[in-house]
Amino acid sequence: MTALSPVIALAITVVVAGLLFAFLGKDPVQGLRIFLVEPFHGVRGLTELGLKATPLILISLGLSLCYRSNVWNIGAEGQFLIGGITGGWLALTVTEANLAIPRWAFFVLAILAGAAGGAAWASIVAFLKDRFHASEILVSLMLVYVANLLLSYLVFGPWKNPAGFNFPQTVNFAAATEVPRLLRGMRLNAGFVLALLAAVAMWLFMFRTLSGYKLQVGGPAPAASRYAGFSARSALWSTLLLSGALAGIAGALEVTGSMGQLTPYVASGYGFTAIIVAFVGRLHPLGCVLGSFVLSTFLIGGELAQSRIGLPSALSGVFQGVLLFSLLGCDTLILSRPRWRRST
Amino acid sequence: MPTFRTGGEGLESVTPPRLQLEHITKRYGTVVANDDVSLTVEPGEIHSVLGENGAGKSTLMKIIYGAVRPDAGVIRWNGEVVHVRSPHEARALGIAMVFQHFSLFDTLTVAENVWLGLSREHTLQSVTEGMKRKADEYGLELDPARPVHTLSVGERQRVEIVRALLAEPQLLILDEPTSVLTPQAVDRLFVTLRQLASTGCSILYISHKLDEIRSLCHQCTALRSGKVTGTCDPTVATTASLSRLMIGAEPPRLVHRETRPGAVALEVRDLRLERIDRFGVSLDGVSLALREGEILGIAGVSGNGQQELLAALSGEDLRAGPSALRLFGKDIGRTGAGERRRNGLHFVPEERLGRGAVPAHTLASNLLLTRRESVRTLGWIDRTALGRQTSAIIGRFGVKASGPAAVARSLSGGNLQKYIVGREIDAAPRVLVVAQPTWGVDVGASAQIRGELLALRDAGCAVLVVSEELEELFEVADRLHVIAKGRLSPSISTQVATRELIGEWMSGLWPTQPVAVNGGSP
Numbered sequence: 032m033t034a035l036s037p038v039i040a041l042a043i044t045v046v047v048a049g050l051l052f053a054f055l056g057k058d059p060v061q062g063l064r065i066f067l068v069e070p071f072h073g074v075r076g077l078t079e080l081g082l083k084a085t086p087l088i089l090i091s092l093g094l095s096l097c098y099r100s101n102v103w104n105i106g107a108e109g110q111f112l113i114g115g116i117t118g119g120w121l122a123l124t125v126t127e128a129n130l131a132i133p134r135w136a137f138f139v140l141a142i143l144a145g146a147a148g149g150a151a152w153a154s155i156v157a158f159l160k161d162r163f164h165a166s167e168i169l170v171s172l173m174l175v176y177v178a179n180l181l182l183s184y185l186v187f188g189p190w191k192n193p194a195g196f197n198f199p200q201t202v203n204f205a206a207a208t209e210v211p212r213l214l215r216g217m218r219l220n221a222g223f224v225l226a227l228l229a230a231v232a233m234w235l236f237m238f239r240t241l242s243g244y245k246l247q248v249g250g251p252a253p254a255a256s257r258y259a260g261f262s263a264r265s266a267l268w269s270t271l272l273l274s275g276a277l278a279g280i281a282g283a284l285e286v287t288g289s290m291g292q293l294t295p296y297v298a299s300g301y302g303f304t305a306i307i308v309a310f311v312g313r314l315h316p317l318g319c320v321l322g323s324f325v326l327s328t329f330l331i332g333g334e335l336a337q338s339r340i341g342l343p344s345a346l347s348g349v350f351q352g353v354l355l356f357s358l359l360g361c362d363t364l365i366l367s368r369p370r371w372r373r374s375t
Numbered sequence: 376m377p378t379f380r381t382g383g384e385g386l387e388s389v390t391p392p393r394l395q396l397e398h399i400t401k402r403y404g405t406v407v408a409n410d411d412v413s414l415t416v417e418p419g420e421i422h423s424v425l426g427e428n429g430a431g432k433s434t435l436m437k438i439i440y441g442a443v444r445p446d447a448g449v450i451r452w453n454g455e456v457v458h459v460r461s462p463h464e465a466r467a468l469g470i471a472m473v474f475q476h477f478s479l480f481d482t483l484t485v486a487e488n489v490w491l492g493l494s495r496e497h498t499l500q501s502v503t504e505g506m507k508r509k510a511d512e513y514g515l516e517l518d519p520a521r522p523v524h525t526l527s528v529g530e531r532q533r534v535e536i537v538r539a540l541l542a543e544p545q546l547l548i549l550d551e552p553t554s555v556l557t558p559q560a561v562d563r564l565f566v567t568l569r570q571l572a573s574t575g576c577s578i579l580y581i582s583h584k585l586d587e588i589r590s591l592c593h594q595c596t597a598l599r600s601g602k603v604t605g606t607c608d609p610t611v612a613t614t615a616s617l618s619r620l621m622i623g624a625e626p627p628r629l630v631h632r633e634t635r636p637g638a639v640a641l642e643v644r645d646l647r648l649e650r651i652d653r654f655g656v657s658l659d660g661v662s663l664a665l666r667e668g669e670i671l672g673i674a675g676v677s678g679n680g681q682q683e684l685l686a687a688l689s690g691e692d693l694r695a696g697p698s699a700l701r702l703f704g705k706d707i708g709r710t711g712a713g714e715r716r717r718n719g720l721h722f723v724p725e726e727r728l729g730r731g732a733v734p735a736h737t738l739a740s741n742l743l744l745t746r747r748e749s750v751r752t753l754g755w756i757d758r759t760a761l762g763r764q765t766s767a768i769i770g771r772f773g774v775k776a777s778g779p780a781a782v783a784r785s786l787s788g789g790n791l792q793k794y795i796v797g798r799e800i801d802a803a804p805r806v807l808v809v810a811q812p813t814w815g816v817d818v819g820a821s822a823q824i825r826g827e828l829l830a831l832r833d834a835g836c837a838v839l840v841v842s843e844e845l846e847e848l849f850e851v852a853d854r855l856h857v858i859a860k861g862r863l864s865p866s867i868s869t870q871v872a873t874r875e876l877i878g879e880w881m882s883g884l885w886p887t888q889p890v891a892v893n894g895g896s897p
Contacts, residue, residue, distance in 0.1 A: 241754035244743055254730040257691045258722070259744040260713025 033365055037311045037318075040358035041325065047353050057340055065339055066332030066350075076331075078219035082289065083327035086111065086281035088226040088320055090305035092233045093274025095314040099237070100270045101250035106156065106171025108302025109178035110149035110278035111285070116182055117148030118283025119293040122208040123190065123201055134211050138221060141208070141283045149279015150272045152178065157271040161264055167271070175302070183295050190293060201293040210288035222284040227320070229277065234316040246270055278302060300348075304330070307355045326351065391454030393418045393546055393577040394439070399448035401434055408434040409445070410601040416546065416594075421568060421578045423588045423609060425621050426598035427817035432581050435598070436548050439579070440472050441465040453545075469545035473535045473552060479523045486519035489538045502541075509540045513567040525652055530678050540571075547571065548579045551815065553587060565591050583621065583818050584846075585614045597621050622818060634853045637667035640806050640837035641688070641720065642701040648683055648694055656680040656861045658687070663856060663863060665806065670828060670838040671866070672852030674845060674877055680861040681810070681841050682725070688808050688839070689722040690715045702806065716745060719805030723796050723812065731795040732783040738794060739765040739779035746802060772797035773820060789816040793824070800827050807831060808839045813847060825851050845874060859883035 045063065052062030070076055090107045097104040121144040125132060132140075155174060159165040183199070192202045210220040236243040249256040249266050256263065286297060308326050312318025333347025394416040401409040409431045416422045426432045437443040439450065441459035450457055452468055459465045462472075479488045486503040493502065503519045510517040515533050523531065532552065539547055549568075553561045568591065572578055582588055588595060588609045595609040597620035605620045642665070648658040658680055665671050675681060686692035687700065690712030697708040702718055712722075724730045732741045739761050743750070749760035765779035772793045776786055783791060796812055812828065813821035828851055832838050841858075842848050848855055849869055857864040857880035864885040867876070879885075 239756050239758070241743065241747075241750050241756060244740070244756065248733055248736075248744070251735050252729045252733040254726065255733045255744060258689065258712065258724055258730050260690060260711050260716060262711075 033362060034313065036361040036365060037313065037322070037358060039361050040311070040354055043357040043361075044350055044354045047357075048350055051346075051349070055342065057342065062336065062340065062342075065335045067328065069335050069339075070328045070331040074214070075217065078214060078217040079331060080324060080327050081219045081223045083330050084320075084323040085220075085222045085226045086285055086301040087305050087308050087323035087326055089229055089281040089284075090274075090278045090302055091308035091312060091319040091323060092229055092316055093270075093277035094305055094309040095312065095316070095319055096233065096237065096243075096246060097270045097274045098309060099250050099314050100246045100266050101253070102267055102270045103168045104153065104156065104171050104271060104274050105168050105306065106153075106173075106175045106302070107274065107278040107305055108298060108300070109171065109175035110152045110275040111282040111302045112175070112178040112182055112297055113152040114145035114149040114279025114282030115286040115293070115297045116178075116185065116282075117144040117279065119190075119201065119204075119286045120144070121283075122204040122287050123293075125208050126202060126205040129205070130207070132207050134207060134209060137208050137287075138210055141210070141287050142225070142280050145279040145281070145283025146276035147279070149282065150276040152279070153271040153275025154268075156275075157268045160267060167267075175298075179298055182293070182297060186293050186295055192292075199295050203292050204287065208287050209291070210284055218289065220284070220288045222288050225280075225284075230316045230320050233319075237316065242269075278305075304351060307351055307358075310355065311358060325354075329354075390418060392416060392451070393420070393453060394579075395449075395451035395454075396435075396439070397449040397451070399435065399438060399445045399450070401438060401443065401445050407601050409438070412448070412598070412601070412603055414596045414603070414606070416577045416579060418545075418577055419572050419575045420594055421572050421580055421592045423580045423582060423592035423595040424598065425583065425585075425588060425595055425617065427583060427622060427819065430598040430621075431601040432598055433550070434601075436472065436550065436579070436581065439465070439546075440470060440548065466542060469542075470548065471539035471542050471544035471546070472548040472550070473532070473539050474550055477531045477535055479531055479534060481524035482522065484520055484522050485517065485526075485534050488523055488534065489519075489541065492538065493541075505541055506537050509537050513537075513540065513570070514563050515567070525655065526678065544576060546577045546579065548581070550581045551583075552580075553582070553584065561587070585617045585621075588617065589614065595620075599623065618818075634669050634832070636669040636853070637835065638703075639664045640667045640703060641665040641808075641839070643688070644699055644701070646684070646687060646695055646699045648687060648692070650683065650861075651692075656683055658683050659861045661858075661861075661863045663866070665837045665839050667805075667837045668832055668835050669853045670832050670840060670851050672848035672855045672869070673839065673841045673858055673863075674848050674855055675841075675843070675858035675881055677843055679858050681858055683861070684858065684863075685722070685724065685808065685810055685841060688720075689724070690720075721745065721799040721802050721804035721807050723799050723807070723809040725810040725814070727788065727791045727795055728784065732791060734784040735782060737780050737782055738769070738774075738776060738786075741783050741794075742768070742798060745798060768794065768797045768801050771801065772823070788814075789820065792816050793820050796824055796827075800824075800831060803834075804831075804836060806837045806839070808841075810841045811844075812840060812842065813844070821847075845877060849874075857881055857885065 048066060049059040049063055052059040070080055090111060094104060094107055118141045121141055125137065152174060156167050156171045159170050160167045186199045186201060190201045192200055210222055212218065212220045213223065237247065245261045246266050246269065248259060248261055249263055281301065282297070286293060290297070304326050308319055308322040311325065312322035329347045329350050333344040336342040336346055337344040392415045396412060396414050399409050399412045412435060424432050424435065434443060438445050439459070441461045441464050450459060457468065459468065483491070486499060486506060489506060490497060490499050490502045506517065506519045515537060517533055517537055526534070536552070553564065568578055580592055589612065592609045594606065595617070596606045597604045599621065607620065609617065643661055643663045646658050646661040650657040656679060661684060663671070673681070687695050690710060693709055693711065695708040698706045700708045702715065702720055707715055728734045742761060742765050746764070749757045749764055751757055762779045769776055769779070774794045774797065775790045786794065792814060793816060796809065799807060813824050816824065825847070828838055828840070840848065840852060852869050854866045854868055855872055855877060856866050857877060859881055860883050862883065864880050
């Protein structure tokens with residue numbers, strides 16, 4: 032029954048969306064068509080969906096592992112930003128040195144740089160929790176703002192393009208740093224394939240290896256984990272480092288694949304949206320992939336709603352919220368089966 | 376002794392029976408849990424319902440308590456036909472129940488837990504006072520201000536009993552109430568129950584302990600596979616005849632062989648551990664030596680340091696000094712649980728769900744907590760081998776489960792216990808530490824588990840059994856220690872020890888010098 036919960040939640044969200052369109056004076060059918068059907072239109076639509084789904088898949092995979100292990104990493108957005116910064120730094124270095132490096136080689140290096148940046152950022156959370164029992168929820172969330180300020184400092188200061196009319200942005204990265212694309216004329220790139228491979232790898236890790244198994248005992252049954260002799264510390268560190276690395280990779284690919292330069296606007300909310308994806312996907316790698324497509328449909332639908340029928344794109348945020356809220360509601364109602372007390 | 380009606384056939388009652396079940400039938404799918412069950416409980420009668428796990432006792436009690444609706448049959452309460460639709464209605468009628476699985480919230484205090492279940496006109500203050508009064512009246516030790524998570528299983532049960540008594544019930548249902556009490560406490564409980572019965576309260580007493588039933592109950596109904604196999608007067612019945620009613624045979628006898636203890640396998644030297652929370656028990660200079668090829672029992676009422684000692688032995692609590700614990704001559708005081716297991720020390724904890732097994736995981740998955748046979752290079756899990764291994768344990772220990780993919784939570788307590796004990800016995804450990812090996816397990820399976828423990832001993836394994844069931848300890852152990860208030864008594868051979876002596880030791884009164892009683896070391 033709980034496996035069905037995301038489907039019920041999605042249905043509730045669609046109904047609420049329809050009502051909301053009607054309330055805003057728009058035709059609900061047209062509104063829903065823009066949100067749910069238009070994003071799938073044509074090769075361009077589908078590839079754009081895949082492009083948006085890529086970071087969501089990568090980040091939600093790591094978060095699923097964290098949450099299964101009872102480590103509440105809420106700051107994937109920050110780890111994503113730092114991954115963007117380290118990936119961007121690599122691209123800047125290559126650009127400035129004018130290195131002739133094959134795209135595939137740079138792709139691999141960018142992945143490594145992003146992973147290192149994201150993992151380093153997440154390691155702060157792990158250290159503070161391990162050493163001082165600081166709540167990982169608060170620390171990881173606060174670090175999102177620190178990461179954003181760090182990015183702002185870099186693009187407003189040392190990394191600003193001197194020939195950029197004082198705009199807060201870096202130079203455009205060299206063509207060699209561009210993530211290899213999958214189809215001619217489409218923005219979808221090799222990052223998407225990487226995300227799908229990561230999902231397969233995560234599935235194998237979670238369900239076919241002892242290390243993955245160990246991480247999933249401490250969440251539902253901490254006493255059983257102590258009984259078995261699984262280290263809670265190593266679970267904390269490995270889940271945070273791994274999810275930080277995945278978010279960092281997503282950030283590096285976003286910067287080098289889609290943006291082509293660093294601006295103060297790398298923060299796009301993927302890190303937060305991925306939390307919803309992880310829960311909609313039942314913390315399961317396959318669910319994460321499906322959930323990422325659902326949420327990217329919302330994201331693109333929001334943009335389309337803005338351009339086609341003049342609705343604020345914040346609407347997609349509202350729908351994300353409704354989706355998470357109804358999902359948690361469904362879970363609670365299904366699991367605890369409340370009954371109304373009859374007055375006697 | 377209170378007078379009571381025997382409830383035999385043909386007896387003309389002036390007052391109607393307290394409870395009459397007529398032809399109760401309940402099916403779950405194709406399984407018939409209760410098949411045409413009838414029984415009569417008179418006012419003031421202590422009526423035993425005897426049967427193994429899965430015989431249908433629990434379903435029958437749930438029907439009386441309104442938690443389950445029967446498919447057919449009639450319930451009469453004081454002569455009137457009633458339809459008990461919910462536990463709430465059952466309580467309104469005057470039926471109280473103490474479950475085997477407690478329903479207490481860990482984070483709340485004892486009094487708050489009880490208060491929560493009462494109607495709103497009671498204040499916490501009045502509940503606290505009421506509990507203290509009831510506890511005193513029946514000689515039950517209880518501190519209403521303690522948080523429930525600090526209580527042992529035995530103490531939790533006491534809370535449930537007092538909670539039930541607060542409702543001033545006309546019928547009290549008790550499900551296996553003595554499994555966690557000392558002999559003296561059992562005697563006290565029986566005094567309590569007889570006292571309660573003499574005031575006219577009827578008691579339904581669910582148990583598989585035949586000698587208890589014979590000493591306490593006035594009437595007995597035996598169930599097997601959902602059917603009534605007979606009723607009898609347990610005061611005149613023999614243990615053998617009760618056993619035949621219950622399982623269709625006499626309980627299997629354990630074959631005891633001469634012990635030949637070998638070298639010391641596990642040694643505890645002057646273990647001192649400060650309690651972790653203020654309701655815990657500090658271990659105060661515990662020393663023991665467990666030899667290969669012997670079973671050492673530790674008796675004691677729950678909450679006297681057993682949990683603390685076991686956590687230190689298993690490696691879950693690593694605060695002991697490095698050399699306070701020695702395994703085969705090596706210091707293991709600072710060695711983690713996984714490493715101790717790799718060195719041959721296996722442990723069966725008291726809590727099955729959440730500690731011995733992850734409730735939401737499958738049985739196969741739970742095997743990985745302590746077993747590594749199906750893990751290949753680089754930590755790759757061979758699912759086929761894992762499934763085979765799980766099936767083998769399920770088969771060997773007669774665990775009732777749909778298969779390796781069954782979720783741990785879906786098993787009954789006794790079945791999960793069989794699986795967990797089986798998992799550790801099957802590992803062929805060199806040292807096995809077991810807490811409450813047969814808690815809630817039926818007679819046949821208990822005998823099997825005890826038999827397996829003896830077989831392990833005969834194969835040279837050193838076995839430490841911590842149990843609150845004295846019969847069990849006398850049955851399997853070669854030597855006994857008693858733990859009381861965090862201190863450990865000298866050991867005494869079970870050949871020499873008596874129940875009365877052990878009972879005395881349980882209150883902390885043992886000779887300070889280990890004189891002639893130290894019968895273990897040759």
